[in-house]
Amino acid sequence: MEQNTQDPEITVSYQKLARKVKEISLYIHIPFCTRKCNYCNFYSITYDAKLAENYIRSLTKEISQYKNKNYALTSIYIGGGTPSLLSFPLLFSLFSGINDTFSISPNIEVTIEANPASITKDASRYWNILGINRVSMGVQSFNDNELKILGRIHSEKDIQPAFEIVRDHCTENISLDLMYGIPVQTHGTLMKSLQRAIELEPKHISSYCLSLEKGTPLFDARAHYTFPSEDIQKEMYYSMLSFLEDNCFHQYEISNFSNKGYESQHNISYWKGKEYIGCGAAAHSFYDMTRKENISDVQRYINNMQNEQSVCKSSKLISKREYISDMIFLGLRMTKGVPLSYLKKELGFDVIIEYSDIIDKYSKLGYLTVENDHLKLTKKALFVSDEILSEFV
Ligand code: SF4
Numbered sequence: 001m002e003q004n005t006q007d008p009e010i011t012v013s014y015q016k017l018a019r020k021v022k023e024i025s026l027y028i029h030i031p032f033c034t035r036k037c038n039y040c041n042f043y044s045i046t047y048d049a050k051l052a053e054n055y056i057r058s059l060t061k062e063i064s065q066y067k068n069k070n071y072a073l074t075s076i077y078i079g080g081g082t083p084s085l086l087s088f089p090l091l092f093s094l095f096s097g098i099n100d101t102f103s104i105s106p107n108i109e110v111t112i113e114a115n116p117a118s119i120t121k122d123a124s125r126y127w128n129i130l131g132i133n134r135v136s137m138g139v140q141s142f143n144d145n146e147l148k149i150l151g152r153i154h155s156e157k158d159i160q161p162a163f164e165i166v167r168d169h170c171t172e173n174i175s176l177d178l179m180y181g182i183p184v185q186t187h188g189t190l191m192k193s194l195q196r197a198i199e200l201e202p203k204h205i206s207s208y209c210l211s212l213e214k215g216t217p218l219f220d221a222r223a224h225y226t227f228p229s230e231d232i233q234k235e236m237y238y239s240m241l242s243f244l245e246d247n248c249f250h251q252y253e254i255s256n257f258s259n260k261g262y263e264s265q266h267n268i269s270y271w272k273g274k275e276y277i278g279c280g281a282a283a284h285s286f287y288d289m290t291r292k293e294n295i296s297d298v299q300r301y302i303n304n305m306q307n308e309q310s311v312c313k314s315s316k317l318i319s320k321r322e323y324i325s326d327m328i329f330l331g332l333r334m335t336k337g338v339p340l341s342y343l344k345k346e347l348g349f350d351v352i353i354e355y356s357d358i359i360d361k362y363s364k365l366g367y368l369t370v371e372n373d374h375l376k377l378t379k380k381a382l383f384v385s386d387e388i389l390s391e392f393v
Contacts, residue, residue, distance in 0.1 A: 022072065024073060025077070028076070029280030030082070030280065031043050032048070032055075032082060034117070035153060039212070043282035044082075056090045057305075058301060067101045073098070073108055075109040109134055112134075112136070115153065116137055116159050121169055134174075135173070135175070137175065140178060145184060163202070178197060183227050190236050190240065233383075241382075273326055279294075281311075292316075320347065325393055341373050
């Protein structure tokens with residue numbers, strides 16, 4: 001194609017293209033929920049329309065700080081909290097801010113987290129208009145008793161209609177979040193939830209073990225509940241793996257499963273140690289070898305943005321060695337494992353030599369293996385992965 005040098009606008013756009021762009025992911029934190037779940041220790045507060053409006057104004061201001069830095073977004077993840085509570089005008093101004101600031105890669109993945117209780121036809125249509133092409137639904141369980149213990153605002157009967165609304169009006173690229181290790185949950189109720197989940201034909205399933213966190217209502221009430229023992233959790237985990245594999249959900253990370261081609265590109269970029277920008281209260285970033293964390297207080301975040309003050313709580317330049325250690329720690333979460341030749345060629349780091357003691361120890365136990373030039377966890381290591389991964393930090 002010939003360059004039209006007569007038209008100044010076209011000339012400007014050619015100059016823009018000529019500058020080197022850097023590919024990066026964007027995480028946006030929306031810290032509002034209808035009410036707090038009993039197990040939750042993420043930063044979120046009760047939704048308030050006026051506060052949400054001020055928050056989005058501040059958020060777009062923070063986003064605009066990345067203008068003219070030549071970043072091209074490969075994925076956007078709107079997480080929380082419950083981003084599906086945001087009205088269309090608020091989401092519209094958020095996406096306008098993003099579009100004004102960044103270039104957008106052609107095959108960008110744009111995810112929003114949604115609660116089945118806050119999904120409507122109108123909202124799904126708006127998400128589609130805004131370019132959202134992936135919806136992650138926080139289902140957790142199809143069992144009302146388990147949902148009640150978790151303190152979720154939705155019940156089992158909300159899930160299927162919400163799923164169908166998203167599929168029909170926004171996207172078929174839907175991920176369902178499930179949970180195992182819930183008090184009173186049995187192997188049987190977990191398998192029923194998995195069966196119900198696959199009957200909806202989502203493209204992706206995440207399933208994490210419930211983590212009992214201090215300071216949560218569930219932790220305080222723990223004496224009143226019977227939690228599945230570690231042996232039962234292990235049985236649940238491996239039954240889930242086989243069941244999902246048998247139903248065309250291939251496992252690509254310790255807790256993540258998808259149909260082929262529907263892996264979460266955003267999360268894969270984290271696990272590969274790629275750079276990402278996090279905007280909003282409590283959001284984390286990693287770029288230019290620097291880890292950053294924003295303040296975890298919505299009102300302070302808004303005040304600071306309005307007064308042109310920093311919203312950064314901490315910032316740390318990491319060494320090459322720390323970066324490599326992160327890459328191994330995160331890369332081992334993926335079933336493919338850590339790319340050995342890549343680390344040697346690009347970063348001059350021989351994983352097998354540098355970590356020979358740890359690799360020897362866990363290889364002898366049958367927990368680590370080298371396959372296709374990748375260091376990876378074996379299947380039997382997946383359930384006890386935390387202990388092994390922490391050795392590489
Ligand atoms: S919806 Fe998610 S972020 Fe909100 S309280 Fe529940 S678990 Fe926490």
